[in-house]
Amino acid sequence: MHKYVFKRLLWLIPIILGVSLMIYLIMDLAPGNIIQVLAPADATEEQVQQLKESLGYDKPILERYLRYMGKLLTGDMGNSYINGDSVFKSYMARLPATIKLGLAAFFIAMAISIPLGILASLKQNSVLDSGSTVFAMLGLSTPSFWLGLILMLVFSLKLGLLPSGGDKEGVKSIILPAVTLGISLTAGTTRTTRSAMLDVLRSDFLRTARAKGVPEGRVVLDHAFGNAMIPIITSVGNQLLRCLGGSAIIETVFSWPGVGRLLVDAINNRDVPMVTGVIILKTIWMSVILLMVDVAYAYADPRIKAQYVAKKVKT
């Protein structure tokens, strides 16, 4: 198992190389570059040339990329073209806020979607089942910026219960953005949980368990839910990736100082070091989460763990 984890971590190296090269090429192909952003409106050709030389834009793209990778090997992700701040420090300064919001939204989503999915599967074709379907569709179709503004109007302005934005009031600040993000995530996991449970609930071994006198609660939670875990873990993993990757829309509406907005602003400003650095760090972060999901499979289903171990034996 350890070897499997180590191999997956080693894959990060070619992934980072590929991702960084792609970003450089895409940013170079996009119309406009940082020179257009930084140069004053009445800049002369000499001023533009001066700016190009100071930022290395007088060199070909491959040379710029190789210089960047050379620095990256020493742990230097470069500085933002816009404000000169270290890319790594800028990202790490914003990451805690993103993790806070992401985890809060994730727990809200899971607290609603998994029980709802289980109940819907148990009461198939009932009002509860239909209601959960409607709720899921509403969650998927409602634009998050609209939902966020409505919640802000009601709970912040009309009722005065919660702040409208920012991260200055601790738990109170996180409620509205987390609920907004969480509701939009609920739909997918609810439906997946319901489908996975329905597949398992028809199984013979559950009939056997009931015949043995196992309480219904244990039948559902231990036996049925345990065997339905694999697709649920996949869905939960995807939602976790969405939560922890940063949501630019939620961060914009609620003025939340996360990494989502950091990346969007960097792309709009053609701030190549910031874009490259943020995406590389995000790639590492996401790869680790995906690895955790794969490890979770192994613990949810011993047959999968056996496959991972069998590969080791073969080699």
Added chain:
Amino acid sequence: MKKALAWLLVLVMCLGMFVACSSNGTSNQSTSKTEQGNTVAEPVENLDSAEPVTPAGNGIEDHNGSFYVKMEPPQGAAVRDTVVIGTAYSPTVTDLQAQYSSGTDIVFNMTHNGLVGLDGLTIVAELAESWKQVDDTTWVFTLRKGVKFHNGEELKASDVAFSFNRAKEKGSTASSKLSSVASLETPDEYTVQLNLKAPNMDILMNLAHSTCSILSEKAVTDDPEKGALIGTGPYTVKEFNTGVSVVFERFDDFWDGAVPTKTVEYTYYAENAARVIALQNNEIDVCIGPGQTDWQHIIDDSNLTLIQYKNVGMTYFAFNATDPVVSDKNVRLAVAYALDLEDLLYAYRNGNAIPADTFWGNNTFGRNDEIKAYPYDLTESAKYLKAAGYDNGQLTLDLMVGTAEAKALAPVIQDQLKKAGINVTINEMDNAGFSAATKFDSATHQTLSYSTTWGVNGDSGRLNLHSGLNSNKAIWTNERIDMLLDTAISEKDEAKRITMYQEIQQIVHDECYYIPLYFYYSAMGINNKTGGIIVDCAAAHNFSHIYRLAD
């Protein structure tokens, strides 16, 4: 039963589409219909006089289009320790000489001073207590004594020399403002002599710009990354959270006396509606740049005041002079007569704008008030279109847009020109892409819509009109205009300067490479207990004396 439920849900969803599109029905807004039958909201205030209405009196004074809001707290009144400003501008710039962008002025007005400042249209003393023009190209400034930087160092002439020499090397807006300075001398510790390359009547205006503020040589040398944040202003920067907020703390050794408020938080709210909600919710005391559709909410709130002002920003339509199709003047005039400027006021600005006549600033020196905009006349448009050799529907123009405003205007322009028999294809880009595609030496656009701002000095026309500059979006080389601009900047006779600038505007109007569309109104929302604000018509608001009365 299930079918009935399904149909009911479908009906509810369909009704939901109409609910989402209805107006908010506030009693102060009436509606009017455009020719297309669309219903739009009337502007929030009476525009019969075509002037924005800001509550007169009540401590609000008009200084040539900028507003001074209750500059002094009432005698003996207690003020809060902290004031919170919600801004539409993301704070990213920590070195005012490296980059200049929207909102930069607001931050550095708190922390820095220049040799001189601007009060409306008047140059006022700041770090220089006096100055004199020795000859056409020589200015001598005498510095105040005992002025402290935030790091405790005293301001000396060497700091001025350091600041200006550093600015000139940056290749930024600061460099442009000081481009006419040939050399600088410091005969003694408190005297600075500027030697210009040629006479420049706008040099004081340039020096009043925030990018020409004075830095501490020691601070920048010791800390090249953050040393530029050290200034002589009434506030120091306690925290700079890039893209999020700036926290200012009062500098008690400020040369002009300590200001009323201890701490000012300048917080970025990207979403307009969220910023207004925060103001209504008393989370912020000032809301910079509320969205047009939210102005009525501020007016309706008895705890708040909306300060509306005529911005120096102008939205315009331009032709690429190097394009073979639009280089035909008949095509340009056909378009000019086909644009209904009154209708365009509603596309993005909700009527909170005033049609522009001449391509010049409303407060800019040398404005030619004789020039009137081309009237909306489809008959005249058809005449010029025919003279250009196009029948109805034969001409297609490409319209490039890069800003949110231009993108909202584009379909309206397209619709208007279609009525005149001119087809328009819209080419949308983001800001960086737009800048790249409209560079002077490699522009690919045929026509575009964009916005510009006008300074009070006549030479601010150079940005849009002088050949060779990337800000000249018409890619237009007119030797007469270049000569007039280069001559006027050095002309000491004011009447002659005015004549030159007025001739420039006449040429621009006659050649029609630029069609000015409108000047827009902007606004700021403030809590009624807040004062000490200078609402600047160029959006370089000054909050250095802000206060909020205690409850």
